[in-house]
Amino acid sequence: MGYLVDFEKAIENHDAPAILRLWEEYTSSDEIDGEDLPKLKRPKIIRFDSNQPLKNNPKIINLAPEHVIEVATELGAKILVAQDYPICKVKGQYKRHEEFMRKLGYNVFWARQTAQLKKSRCPNMKLLIPIQCYDLAQMDTFLRAIGDLEYDGFSMPVRNHRPHEILLFLVRMKRLGIKMVHLLGTLEFSRLAISAFMGRHFFKWVSLDSTTWRIEAEKQKYLNRFDLSVRDMKQDVFIDDSVQIECECNWCGYETYTSIKNKLYTDKYCFLAAHNFWVSSKVATELYEKSITGNSLLTHVDNVCSNRKKKDDLMRLIPLVEYYQGSDPDDLLELEEELLWFKSKIAK
Numbered sequence: 001m002g003y004l005v006d007f008e009k010a011i012e013n014h015d016a017p018a019i020l021r022l023w024e025e026y027t028s029s030d031e032i033d034g035e036d037l038p039k040l041k042r043p044k045i046i047r048f049d050s051n052q053p054l055k056n057n058p059k060i061i062n063l064a065p066e067h068v069i070e071v072a073t074e075l076g077a078k079i080l081v082a083q084d085y086p087i088c089k090v091k092g093q094y095k096r097h098e099e100f101m102r103k104l105g106y107n108v109f110w111a112r113q114t115a116q117l118k119k120s121r122c123p124n125m126k127l128l129i130p131i132q133c134y135d136l137a138q139m140d141t142f143l144r145a146i147g148d149l150e151y152d153g154f155s156m157p158v159r160n161h162r163p164h165e166i167l168l169f170l171v172r173m174k175r176l177g178i179k180m181v182h183l184l185g186t187l188e189f190s191r192l193a194i195s196a197f198m199g200r201h202f203f204k205w206v207s208l209d210s211t212t213w214r215i216e217a218e219k220q221k222y223l224n225r226f227d228l229s230v231r232d233m234k235q236d237v238f239i240d241d242s243v244q245i246e247c248e249c250n251w252c253g254y255e256t257y258t259s260i261k262n263k264l265y266t267d268k269y270c271f272l273a274a275h276n277f278w279v280s281s282k283v284a285t286e287l288y289e290k291s292i293t294g295n296s297l298l299t300h301v302d303n304v305c306s307n308r309k310k311k312d313d314l315m316r317l318i319p320l321v322e323y324y325q326g327s328d329p330d331d332l333l334e335l336e337e338e339l340l341w342f343k344s345k346i347a348k
Helices: 002-012 016-027 034-039 065-075 093-121 136-146 163-175 189-201 212-218 257-261 265-289 294-304 308-323 329-347
Strands: 045-047 060-062 079-081 126-130 153-157 180-184 205-209 221-223 230-232
Touching (some): 065 093, 093 126, 126 180, 136 163, 163 189, 163 308, 180 189, 189 265, 189 294, 189 308, 212 221, 212 265, 257 265
Parallel strands (some): 045 060, 153 180
Antiparallel strands (some): 221 230
16 A cells, blocks of 8 residues: 555655656556455456557557557547546445556556647647546546646546536536546436536537447347336346337337347347447437426436436436536536535435
8 A cells, every 4th residue: 555655645746756656666566466366367468568569359458658649640530538547436435546546647647648649749639638536536636647738628437427426527627627528438318418418508529438339239138219228138038018119210110029039149139239329329319409408308308217216316416507507617616516515415
């Protein structure tokens, strides 16, 4: 734990040389806790060597910011996301703190390195900095560590966050003057609803990214046309033949739930992947279209969502956020405080 303590002190003191020195010491260490040894079964080797080619195969991954820049330039990309080390989904304040600190050095170093490379090699690209944090305090720590980098917006995975926590991050980003936000892992109805409303009223540009449609297809799961709730389509699952499919996609027109679940796995996967992708895009589009006002969004949510808790959360959060629409940063601080209060009540 000495590394974590020293790293926190370096962050608090804005000591950039110490941050980089500690990062280099930590990443060059070959030590492994004894209790972790049983968990290691032919682990995939992960390297960040810019002098070696980009590589991803069953045995090794080699990825460095230089590779990210090269690929983005070759593709003619307009937007670039800095390389990052994703934090895992863990529970407990201590474990989250430890996981955040364990990845912080990588994420600070790569954010700075990607920004420098982008400035020299592809200055016209927009740059998004990944926010790999569990709470606002960690976000503040990360932003202090990267200093005065030039960037155009943030990207953030939301799989670790509940709807009110996503709102907290988005409100903080708005207060910081951020206009571009890329959200990852957002294929859940209430998260999509919040992203749609915030994208329409608080930011100039918001994009969403998720592979849930494919992962659920692999698990033989069918996403509901209206609220993306999941139905198991394995062959041993009983589905009443009287239950009708309510979906107008090109794939569901001639099917029943029974005919879908009885398909061979490969055919079923192809069917479910196509359907799930279509409904994911459709639901997200409808939520954005209905986000003209908070009332219009909530009316739509009430009509299509089958989950009472998700409805209740959105009924409390959307009017609160809408009240502060168009507010200056000082007023948004009040919204942030109200959301923190909301979070504390839920924690109890």
